Amino acid sequence: MAAPALGVIADDFTGATDIAGLLARAGVQVSLRLGVPEHPPEDTAAFEVIALKCRTAPVTDAVAECRAALAWLRDAGAERFFWKYCSTFDSTPAGNIGPVAEALMDDLGAGQTIYCPAFPENGRAIFMGNLFVGQQLLSESPMKDHPLTPMRDSNLQRLLAPQTTRPVGLADRLTVAQGEAALQRRLAELRDAGTAHVVVDAVADGDLQIIANACSGMPLLTGGSAVAMPLPAIYRRDGVLAADAPPPRRPALASGAVILSGSCSAMTNAQVAAYRSNAPSFRLDPVTLAESGVAPAIDWLNGQADGTAPLIYATAQPDEVQHAQATLGAERAGQLVEDALAELALAAFGSGVRRFVLAGGETSGAVARSLGLTRLDIGAEIAPGVPWTFAVVDGEDVAVTLKSGNFGTRDFFTIAMARLEG
């Protein structure tokens, strides 16, 4: 078992899928673990990503979970690590970005790390320590009203300082633009002055390349997924990633596919509408589910001809969602849908379906739990941030893709099926 070139700890599920998909562009095995594995490492991949759900967890819980993830990755032989959080630096004033980074640094004996959530391709840029979302400052973007992590300050140094015990500094764009050596000099200067946490500006992909080059030797890097994108090529150059690292496995799958959609985002509504026009579909309504249960949907699914990829969806427009929520309460409506889709996935698996397209973050979580998924091997990318993955359920190979609400284009479901066959 070759040691992983990089061990990644991600603070939420779709963030983990995002970075895993980007690392998989290198054409090597990437494995995504749902939670800290219970068993000691075996059969590890070139890149190991552990998906946690600790973005808004109490600080002590988040720190403990991330340290357990780090210990597992070190057991697997990894020597370089990446703490992945959102490109909008989602955190509460208490954390968890800073406290987790500091705990991981302590465990690794690392004197310094960088913070770079920039993702220029997706409109996330950092200039003079201030994070921009498109042309807006973070604090003026829709993130200011996020229900769990409202971001009311754009300055990453100011956001980080109360979350850490050691000094926070900045390597600004003027330095980054001068190249790798200049950035390394700046980091050394800050380190000599005792600055453990360094926010690094980046406004373009070229900046990320410079940053990755300058910092690839650090035991711990932190940021969004974009700054990790250049790492596979750098690791190959430096021999950290073996030239003959095995390509992703691509198991032969029995036929049978199903699309289960519980996301009500605008994009998923468009995707469902597009797919419904040329494939069999069944609509789940929470109010009907409360009355008649999931059996009619299972009967419908079992009656579908082989070779079709039927769609079952609770996806609805905002007024329909409001109606269901007013009748049942928001929590019960959501729970009924998640439970129904989880049960449908199990029923589909039982009748031989081996390809699952899941739309919705919570929906994906519910279905992943019901199928007992713990490890996903990353396969072909369907859309940026959404790869196919392969898993084993009851000894059988399955393909699963987990799409969070707004990801993908209108034809996502059709493209997904085509990508899997291609």
Ligand code: ADP
């Ligand atoms: P997204 O990734 O778009 O946020 P999620 O699956 O995370 O999607 O969240 C959607 C939530 O809405 C889930 O809890 C789901 O069960 C619930 N839901 C889906 N359809 C309906 C509906 N018709 N009425 C009420 N709630 C729904």
